[in-house]
Structures are given as structure tokens and as C-alpha cells.
Amino acid sequence: MNLFSNSTNPFQNQLLKVWLVCLISCMVCKEGIAQNAAFDMNQRLGRGINMGNAFEAPSETAWSNPWQPEYFEMMAALGFQHVRLPVQWETADRSMSEAPYTIDPAFLERIQLAVDEALKNDLIIILNMHHHNLLFAQPLEERERFLAQWQQIADYFQDYPETLLFEVLNEPHGNLSPPMWNDFFADAVTEIRVNNPDRIVLMGTADFGGLSGVPFLELPDDDNIIVSVHYYNPFRFTHQGADWTGEQADEWLGTKWLNLASERNAIIEEFRPLQAFASDNNVPVHVGEFGAYSTADLTSRVLWTTFVARWFEEQNMSWAYWEFSAGFGIYDPQTQSYLEPLVNALLHDPMPEAVQETAEVLYQSDFTNDTDGWLLNAQSNTAATLSRNDAALRIAIESTGSEAWQIQLLRPDLPLLKDHIYRLSIEASAEASRNIAFYAGNASDPWNAYSEIASITLSEDARTFSNTFTMRDEDDEAARLVVDLGQAATAVNISSVTLEEITIASEQEPEE
Secondary structure, three states, rough: OOOOOOOHHHHHHHHHHHHHHHHHHHHHHHHHHHHHHHHHHHHHOEEEEEEOOOOOOOOOOOOOOOOOOOOHHHHHHHOOOOEEOOOOOOOOOOOOOOOOOEOOOOHHHHHHHHHHHHHHHHEEEEOOOOOOHHHHHHHHHHHHHHHHHHHHHHHOOOOOOOOEEOOOOHHHOOOOOOHHHHHHHHHHHHHHHOOOOOOOOEEEEOOOOHHHHHHHOOOOOOOEEEEEEOOOOOOOOOOOOOOHHOHHHHOOOOOOOOOEHHHHHHHHHHHHHHHHHHHHHHOEEEEEOOOOOOOHHHHHHHHHHHHHHHHHOOOEEEEOOOOOOOOOOOOOOOOOEEHHHHHHHHHOOOOOOOOOOEEEEEEEEEOOOOOOOOEEOOOOOOOEEEEEEEOEEEEEEEEEOOOOHHHHEEEEEEEOOOEEEEEEEEEEEEEEEEEEEEEEOOOOHHHHHEEOOOOEOOOOOEEEEEEEEEOOOOEEEEEEEEEEEEOOOOOEEEEEEEEEEEEEEOOOOOOO
């Protein structure tokens, strides 16, 4: 239909055309403003820090790190632009466990005091729901309470400025499955939007908030959302000596991060699926937690922190370091002093140059004629088949297990020597987005891993992922390479696997 066909007046036709152009431009402009609000806020968030181990503890003093009002002034003076405030709302003295699930007014006032202090110091503040353990254990039974809590929080803070953000739930996991989390998040946003129609809301990922949860994310139809992920890899480095992760944490003590090019590339590759998701869905990204525990050596902590912080910024991701004044922290309340090298790593140090390395290939797969010694092990009630296709291995999975290790692709009899540095690389793809894990480990009981168990996200396009590690165990002349496949039925293609020994370039002194 021609809108101008019924008019013989050229001037009238021209006016109609101008009116239509203005109308369309206005519509596009309004849509752009809505879409850009989240991106604008993410840019304003910039560099932040968590006020951790305070309000998310069972009581504010339970973990010996109570919040002090001057902390937010100190954060702002250092140059941080926002603070993330983790809060546990479910304890008996903070909210009712039965309908109407009322949050204690005194506790709300205490949280309000912290929010007001942040805003007074020109800090944007992210208020979250942390450690909702009952929700993770029995989500259907706790759903009503979860939504009622957000109704109350949203109502209480509805008149606050846009510089207060809501984060619906920290690190969904347990029985709160990824599909269920998508639904719960959308339901919570619906409750928030009743009286906070434009407030920015953060959505974390399932599977403990990490990158492995990205393939399962489904965003609701809402422009004012920022996706938030947590990053603590390599985990054996960042959580060495952290007793809450299990007895193995002490075995990791002494793990270093050397700032090798291969270590940095492994981090970059891990983030590619998230970056693709953000681009495809036109949504900004916030790294809500990252850090290395105090029992790691300070040099490694500084190198790792500087690299990831600067790299996040290069990718236009805002970030919040974990955390201010406890085990990962930059401030010691006992001595009232800052850990200056870590402060500088976060706020001042430029991107460091990567440490150069050389590599000697110890094993290179060749799937041209056979499986090159790789074996498929399907345990319990799982079922999978191994075949070759175009000089690649193909693992078709008929039935999965509850654990990733219940279907494993294995390559035994490879020597690893104590204190040597290795890089294990795998080129792989899948018929649809899915996660797998790969590592080098012991071929007999106790089946322990020598390297990080690297979780990666595959797509239809083959990509190479690497896992660099120092062999901290005794020599093993018959170690095995392992790929864990057991939690998704999507077929996987392995194009190549490479094991290399790494030598740091500075160690190669010329002979005189």
C-alpha cells in the first residue's frame, strides 16, 4: 500500500513523509535509549569491590569481618566506582520461614544504612541475595519465599536512585537447575518491575555463577539487565589453602601463576562463549567476583589480578574484586593497612607483558587411520560410542549420567615429570553448545588430577583450548589424558590433542 497514493498535493505528500521519518526515528531513538541504559550503567560501574564476609555471613560478626561505615569512604578514596553488597536474607533472625515471609524491619534498616553510606560516597551499589541455601536445596518449596523477599526488597528501595542495582541471586546451583533458574529469575524480575520499572537488574549464571553456566542462560524480555559471571580460574591457584573447598586445597599450596602467554590465552578462550552470548543478545557483562586467596604467593596474585582486571576492561566488562577486608582482601582491619601491591594491581598497574615460553611437543594425536590409543569408558547406566570422522574422533552419547566423569575419553601411558611445566591442548567442537572438561591425571586409584580440571564450552565451530600446569606430584611414567563428557547427550568431535613441555624463555641461558 502506498500511503501517498490518495493525495495529489505535493506539499502534503512531503509533510507526510517528514512525519513518518520523525515517527520512525523517535521509535528507534526510544528503543536505543532503553537498550543503552544497561550499557551506560555497566560503563559507570567500572571498577568495583565486594564488601564480602559481612552481611552474607549467618550474622554480621560471624566471620570476623563486620561492616564498618568508613569502609565505603575508603573504597571511594582508592578509586573504586562501585561496591557489591552480598546479603544473606534467609536466616531465622532476618526473615520469616513461613508466609508472609516478612523480612525483619531492623535488618532492612541495617542494609539501608549501608546502601545510604555507599551512595553518600558516590559509589554505585549492587545489592544482592547471597547464600540462599534452602532455595538451592528445595527450590520449588522455597520459590514463594524467594519471590516474597524480592517483593519486599523492591518495595523498600523503590524510591532510591538508579545508582542502586539489584542482583537477584548469587551463584545458583544444587537443585536449582539451569532451566529452573531462568524461570525463577524471570519471575523475580516481574516482581521487581512492579515498582522498579527501570532499575538495572543483574542476572548470574547457573552452576555456581561461572562461565560453564553461560550455555544455559535465557534472558527475559527486559532491556535493563546486565549479565554477571564469577571467575576464579585456575581454581587450584586461586583457592589453594582455602579450607572450605575441601582437604585437597592444602595439596594445592605453592601453585603459581606465571603470566605465561599460554596461561593468558587459556583465560581468553574461556570467555569467548560469554562474549558471543553477550554480542548475540546485546547485553553487557559484569564480572561480579574474581580474586586469589591470601595463601597464594603475592607475586602470582599480583600478576594474575593485573592481567584479568586489565583484560576485563579491554573487553568493556565492569568488575568487582572479591573482596575488601577478609581472606582475599586488599585491606587488613587488624593492622589498618592496605596490601599495596594488590591495590596497585587492581587500580594502577598497566597490562603486563606476557612471559615468553618455548614448547616441545611430547604427544601429538593422529586420528588419520585409528583412534591413536584413545579409549572410551562409559560407566553405570550411560551409553556412548567412539568412531572416527574426517581424521577426528567422534563421541556419540546415547544416555548420560549425573556426573561428567561417567563418560570419559582416555589416553594412557604418557610420562610426566615432577616440577616440569606442561601445556595440554585440545581442539574440539560439538553439534550444539555444551560443556566438557579435560585434564591430565593419575591412571590408577586415587585417580587424582595433576592439572586443573578445565571446564570448557564447545560450539559447532572447532576451537583450541589449553590447560597449562606444573607437575607437582612425583614422576608418573604412565599418566593419562582425560576428557569428561558425561552430562550432555550432544555429540562431541575431537580434532586433535597435544601435550607439550613448556620452558620459560628466561631460563634458556646461552652457553658460554
